[in-house]
Each structure stands twice: as structure tokens, then as C-alpha cells.
Amino acid sequence: MNQYETVFIMTPVLSDVQMKETVDKFKAILVEEGAEILNDENWGLKKMAYPIQKKSTGFYQLVEFKADPQVISKLELQLRRDERVIRFLSFRMDKYAAEYAAKRRNVKSTKKEEN
Numbered sequence: 389m390n391q392y393e394t395v396f397i398m399t400p401v402l403s404d405v406q407m408k409e410t411v412d413k414f415k416a417i418l419v420e421e422g423a424e425i426l427n428d429e430n431w432g433l434k435k436m437a438y439p440i441q442k443k444s445t446g447f448y449q450l451v452e453f454k455a456d457p458q459v460i461s462k463l464e465l466q467l468r469r470d471e472r473v474i475r476f477l478s479f480r481m482d483k484y485a486a487e488y489a490a491k492r493r494n495v496k497s498t499k500k501e502e503n
Contacts, residue, residue: 389424389454389455389456390454390455390456390457390480390481391426391452391453391454391480391481391486391488391489392415392452392453392454392455392460392478392479392480392481393450393451393452393478393479393481393485394450394451394453394463394467394471394476394477394478395448395449395450395451395476395477396414396444396448396449396467396475396476396477397436397440397446397447397448397449397473397474397475397476398410398446398447398449398472398473398474399441399443399446399447399471399472399485400433400443400445400446400447402447402486406472407447408472410470410472410473411428411430411449411451413466413470414451414463414465414466414467415428415451417419417462417463417466418451418453418455418459418463421455421459421462421463422455422456422459423453423454423455424453424454424455425451425452425453426452426453426454427451427452427489427491427493428449428450428451428452429449429450429451429488430447430448430449431447431448431449431450432447432448432501433445433446433447433448434446434447440474440475441474443474446474446475452481452489457480460478463478464476464478480503
């Protein structure tokens with residue numbers, strides 16, 4: 389199993405409920421295919437560097453997971469089909485990127501515990 393990271397941008401006209409439903413849909417697809425979700429971050433509404441489909445903002449979502457390579461093609465097919473997703477990017481993390489991501493998760497979890 390390889391470690392992957394997928395970031396996708398959803399259209400800004402979604403309500404919070406619709407946004408969460410969209411994220412849950414893709415997480416369910418991953419779990420259904422046997423992936424192990426390591427981290428899930430909602431980055432919120434952000435301004436994009438350039439307009440996409442006449443939209444200048446979008447909801448950003450990051451999902452880190454461990455899965456077999458054939459799971460990525462199934463996930464990306466569903467991302468392409470969903471009209472709520474504007475853009476997405478999936479990539480396989482090498483060992484250094486995976487170490488950095490784990491370190492970043494640990495720093496975030498300690499900050500949450502302090503508050």
C-alpha cells in the first residue's frame with residue numbers, strides 16, 4: 389500500500405451541509421475500496437490564484453490515505469463526475485513527504501490539546 393494525498397476544490401456556492409456530504413462521499417469511496425484514511429483537513433473557503441469556471445473562490449479539502457494504486461483511478465473518476473468539484477490533485481507521497489505529513493499532523497494535534 390502506498391501513501392497518497394488528494395486535495396480537491398469544491399464550488400463556493402455549496403452550503404456547509406452540502407460540502408460535508410461531498411467530502412463524506414469521497415471518504416466513503418476510499419473506505420469502500422479498502423483505503424485507510426490517515427488525515428482529513430478542511431482548509432475552508434480560499435481565494436484562488438486565477439478564476440476557474442468563472443469562480444474566484446472555492447472550498448479546499450485535503451485527504452491523506454493509504455491505498456493500493458488502483459483505488460486512485462476509481463477515486464479520480466468519481467471526482468471528475470461530481471459537478472461540485474472544480475479541481476483536484478492526487479499524488480503518491482515518497483517517504484520524506486510521508487514523514488513530513490506525519491510530523492505536521494503531530495504538531496497540529498499537540499496544538500489542539502494545548503487549547
